[in-house]
Amino acid sequence: MSRPRLLLVPQLTELEWQIKPLLEEWADVASYDAPGVGEEAAVDELTPAAIAERGLREVEMLGWPDYVVVADEFGAMAATQLACAEPGRVAGLAIGHMCLVNTVEGDRPTINPAVQAAASQIVVADYRTWALAMSQATQGGYDEVLADRYMERVPQELVKHFFAAPKPPSEPLEERLRALTCPLLFAEHKGCVFHTRDGFEDAAAAFPNARTIRVPAKPSTCVEFAGALREFCRSLNAR
Secondary structure: OOOOEEEEOOOOOHHHOOOHHHHOOOOEEEEOOOOOOOOOOOOOOOOHHHHHHHHHHHHHHHOOOOEEEEEEOOHHHHHHHHHHHOOOOEEEEEEEOOOOOOOOOOOOOOEOHHHHHHHHHHHHHOHHHHHHHHHHHOOOOOOHHHHHHHHHHOOHHHHHHHHOOOOOOOOOHHHHHHHOOOOEEEEEEOOOOOEOHHHHHHHHHHOOOOEEEEEOOOHHHOHHHHHHHHHHHHHHHOO
16 A cells, blocks of 8 residues: 555544544545444444444445554454455554453453443433543543534434443454454553553453554544554555
C-alpha cells in the first residue's frame, strides 16, 4: 500500500475516533457508526457480527483492495470478526486495550470489577453522567462537547445493551486471531482505570510475534497511538 488504507471499527460510533484527523494526514481513512446509531438503520439485535458486517459494506462501497483494520476496547470483537471474514484483504490488525477475553472474574480479571459495576449502574440511572464519566475514564480524551455529541447520536438503549450488563461483553478473540496470518499490533493504555494490565500481558504472551506498545491515553484518542499506527503501516509496506 503506497498510501495506507485504515478502517476504524467502532464500539458504537465513529465519534470515538478522535485521532481520525491525524490519521488522514498520511492515510485514507474510513469510519462508520454501528447499526442503529446516527443515520444508520437499526437491526433486530446489535451484535459485534452486525457491526462487522456494516464495516464490510463500508470497504466494499469504497472498493478498497486491501486495508488495515483498527479497533479499540470492545470494538475488538467486531474487528476480529471482520478480519476473519476477509483475510485476503486485511493487511494488518491493530487493537487498543488488547485482551483475549473481557472478564471481571478469576485471579486475572481483564476488566476492573468495581469500575464495571459502577459503569453498568450509571448508564442506566443517568445517561449524561455516564457520558461525562467517559472524560475521566479516558483521561480527557473525551471532553464535554464530545459527550453531548455522543448522546445526540447514540441511543441510550444501545449503550445500555453494550455497557449495562453485570458482566462485560466478550467473545473468543484468541481463536480468531490465530486464524489470521496478517501482522498484529497490540496497544496498552497505561494507567487505564477500566482495563487491567493482566489482560494485556496475557494477550502479548499468547501472541509473541505481535508488535506491542504502551500509550499514555485511550488509543482512539491518543497521538502516540496514531504515530504507532503510521510506523506499523510503514512496516507493512516494507514486507
